[in-house]
Amino acid sequence: MTGVEQFRYDGKHALVVGGATGMGAAAAQIVRDLGATVTVMDYAPVNYETDQAIEMDLRDQDSIDRAVDELPSPVDAVFAAAGIADGPDLMRAVFIGHRHLIERLMAKGLLPRGSAICFISSVGGMGWENDLDRIQDFLATADYEAADQWVKSHDGDGSIHYGFAKQVIGAYVALQGFEFLKKGVRVNAICPGPTDTPLARANADLWLSFGEDYRQATGIQVHPSRWATRWCFSTARRPAVSTGSHSSSTADTQWRHSPTHSRPARRSWI
């Protein structure tokens, strides 16, 4: 294959976690147009055409296990999209649930050699290297329950917030890249900046005001499908050497080149 067919998903099974709306929904529809059979897992209803929708709540380990048991076949591409902005469920919805789901897929032999995982981190997850000791302490938790307990034990000390959840994704992807590749599985993340989704609109004062001056100056408005295409490229079979990487573009650039150069407080920015 030398042409555009290298980036197609014919004969592949894509699993989009958190695909009811936003960037997950956009990716689900793009990979289906590219030939994939698509399963969407979400706790919200899926209101567009897909091959299979499985109700699943990342805040509940049993719900994840049941959803994995319902999968009709092994998965070639996992899009880990689910996310919320804050609250007591933050770490389970953003990271702990996704990690458990991936481990469950691997344990059941449902992620064959040649498959790929791609998370959505965020510009808010940049700089994870600066907090590596604490993040590694968290990542050393053996399972869902232990990770949840670690979070509860830090409740109230101000360290658990959206930026931490996204930094954990950055570190996890970088640290697991080699381990997963030994099993033939690639893992990457994209790091979007402000993107026009229901989640961003619900937090519009902060999320959609950040970098607005950059977007006005360049005429760029970021629709979820823009990031979804980047995401679909990450899990396509062609860029098979890419693993443990984070792709940012407008996210990073918006911060660096914003005319006001304003950077919202670390704990809450996207």
Ligand SMILES: NC(=O)c1ccc[n+]([C@@H]2O[C@H](COP(=O)([O-])OP(=O)(O)OC[C@H]3O[C@@H](n4cnc5c(N)ncnc54)[C@H](O)[C@@H]3O)[C@@H](O)[C@H]2O)c1
């Ligand atoms: N929109 C932005 O500006 C932006 C920027 C950077 C990163 N992100 C990240 O992108 C990802 C996708 O968010 P989005 O902006 O497309 O918003 P979105 O709200 O449209 O998508 C999030 C999806 O996750 C699902 N979800 C949430 N909690 C869940 C749970 N416990 N179990 C199962 N599904 C659950 C929601 O139902 C929804 O379908 C999130 O991780 C978000 O943090 C968004």
